Amino acid sequence: MRSTFLLFSSLILLSGQAWSADRQMESKGAKTDISALLKVQSDVQKLLPKVRPALVAIQTGGGTASGVIISADGLLLTAAHVPNGPGKEMRVIFEDGSVTTAKSLGLDKTTDAALAQLKDRGKPWPFVSLSREVAKAQPGEWCFALGHPGGFDKARGPVLRVGKIVKQTANSLHTDCILMGGDSGGPLFNSNGEVIGIHSQIWEGRDQNVHVSMAPFLRSWDAMQKSQVIKTWGIGAGGYLGVATVMNDDLELSVADVIDGSPALKASIRAGDIILSVNGEAMTDQQQFSATVRARAAGDTLKIRLRTHGKERDVSVQLAQKPQEEGE
Template structure:
C-alpha cells in the first residue's frame, strides 16, 4: 500500500511529481527497520512491545531518491508492504539506496523464539551460575562499577530514561521506543510510532525497571516524524538534548531502544555521515511525507528502535533513531546493515517545544514548486503551474527574492544540491524566519539571492 500524497503545496515541500525516468537498481543494501511507504527516502521507525519481547512483524521499505549519496528511511510502523516508487538517478552519482522505517508490529518469529526458550522448560542462560545479582534490563550488577565515560557507564546513566512504547490502533498492536524529555512526564518519540492510534487509540509506556503507564498523545507532526506523549508521573529523569550542530563524522555514539522487542538494548558505533536527505512516509500516519536532514550511523538499529535516542560520548541525545537502509527489491526490513538514520536533536528540540506548547508544529517554506523531471545540474524551479498553483507563489519568499519559474537552484548556504529532496531537507532543517542564501542560475547567469523563510503549519 502506498502512502497517499498530500494536496499539492505551493512551496518546496510539495509532493514531488512522478519521476520522468525510473531509478536504476540500488546496490544490495538492507534496511534495519520495517519499511514505510515507498518514497525516495522513506524513514521507518519500529517500536518494541512492553514486557516479554514481542514478536515483531517485518516492515516494508520503499526505494530512496538519489542525490549522489545513499539515502535512508525512518523507522515506522507499517503492516503492509509499501509499493516502490521509482526515482531517477543522476549520471555519475552513487546508486539509490532503499530506506525503511523501523517501528515494529507485535507478531513474527524472532521474539517468539526468544520467549519460547524462556518458557518451555529448556535450560537457558538464566539457569547458569552468575557472579552478581544485577538488574537484567539495565545490565547493572552489584560491584560492576565502570570508569566514567565508558560505554557501560553511559548506558547505566541513560537506560532509566529510555522507554518502550506499545500502541493499540484499529489495525492491531505495534511497538517502538522513546525517551524522557521532561521530569513531569513528557516523552519524545517518532510520529510513525504513535500514528496507529489515529488520535483515538491507546499507548502504553514501559520503563526500564518494568513500570508501566498509560500515555496520551500531546502532539505529533508527520512533517518531521516526531511526536510527544505524556504519562501521569512526576520526578522522571530526563535525557539532555545535545547540540547536533556540533556533531562531526567519526564521533562515537550509542543507539538505545527496544529492537525486536528486546527492551533496554544498547548498541554502539560512530557518526558515519551528516546531512543525509531522508524522505519518510508512513502508511498509517496519513498523507504527509517527512523530509529529514539526517545523521547517519553504523550503530546497529533494528525494527523497534524507532523513537529511541542516539547518544554521544557526553551522554546527551544528538539524534532520534528513525530509519535504516535496505537492499533494492527487498520487501521487508531484514536487520541491521550498518546504515541507520536519526533526526538531529536541534530539529527535535524546536519541534518538541512547539508540540508541548500548542500540540502543533510549523515548518519553513520558500514558496516555489520543483520540477522533479529535471536531470541537469542543481534543482529546477518548475516553469509551469500545477493544479492551479503558481510555480512561484506571488509575493512569497522566492518571489520577493527574485526567483522566477525555470530558474535552477545550485546550492543552499554554500552546500551544493543536486536533487529536489536534498534541497527540501536543507530548507526544512532551518526555522521559519531564518534567512538562507541560494545560488541561482537564470538563463546561464549565476547569482546569490537571500531568501527569508516563511512559516507554514505542519499537518
C-alpha cells in the same frame, strides 16, 4: 562480567564496520586502535546505568517502538511515525516491566520528531539531558544507541549498540549503529550521555540508519508542546508542492497529508500514496525527497511515480509559488 564482554565484543565488531571511515580519517591525523576502543568501552559502561532508566518501550495499535524521557515531569521524545498524531494514548513500559501510559503531543511530520507526556505519578521520572549543541554531532564522533528491537523483552532488557556518526544533515544524523524494528523512537547518545538523536528511518541489512537530530525538536519545541502538527512542505526556490511525507511500516516513502488547493492535490496525489520516484530518480527517504523538490523552482514540472492500492501510476506536477500564509 557478561555485559562487559558483550560490550567489548560489539566494539570489536564495530571496528570492522567503521574500518573504511577510519582509514579515510587517518590521513587527517585521526586513528582508531585498541586503546581508543577500550576508552569508548569504559565511557559507555559508566554512562549506561545513568541513561538506561530513562529508556522506555512504547506499544501502540500499530506495533512496538521506543522512546526516552527528558524531564522529571515525564516529557518523552519519540519518532512522529510512532503515535502518528497528537492526542494518542500509548502504553509505556520501563525496563523493570512496570507499565504506565503516555499521551502524544505535537509532532513534525516531515522530520519525524514527536513529543509525548507520561501520566503523572506524583514523583520525578528518571530522565536524561538532550544536547543543544546540534552542530557538535559531527561525522567520526562515537555514539551509542538504546532501544527495544523486536519489542519489550524483560529477560533480555534494553539493547545497546555502539557506533560512529557517518553523516550530518540539517535535521538528521546518519550512524552505523545497527538498528531493527522496535528501535524506532529510541535515543542516540553522545559520549557525554546526552541525547543527540531519535531513531527514525531503519533499514535492516544496510550499513547505516537515520536518526532525527535535536534541531527539529529545539526549533519546534513550543509548538509541539501545544500539540500542534508541524508540516514543512516540500518547496524549491519559490516552488511549492504541498505534501507532507512519512516513512511507513514497510520503510516506504508515503504521503501523509496533502494541502488544500496545492499543486499536489490538483495532480490527484492523495494521502496514502507511496512515492516511488521523482523525474526517474528512486526516492528512498524523506530527506532525499525534500532535497529533490527544493532543487526545483516555481513553474518547474516534476514527474512523480506513485503506487496507489498496489498499482503504479505517473503524475506530472507543476510547482507553484508558495502561499504566504503557508509554511507549517
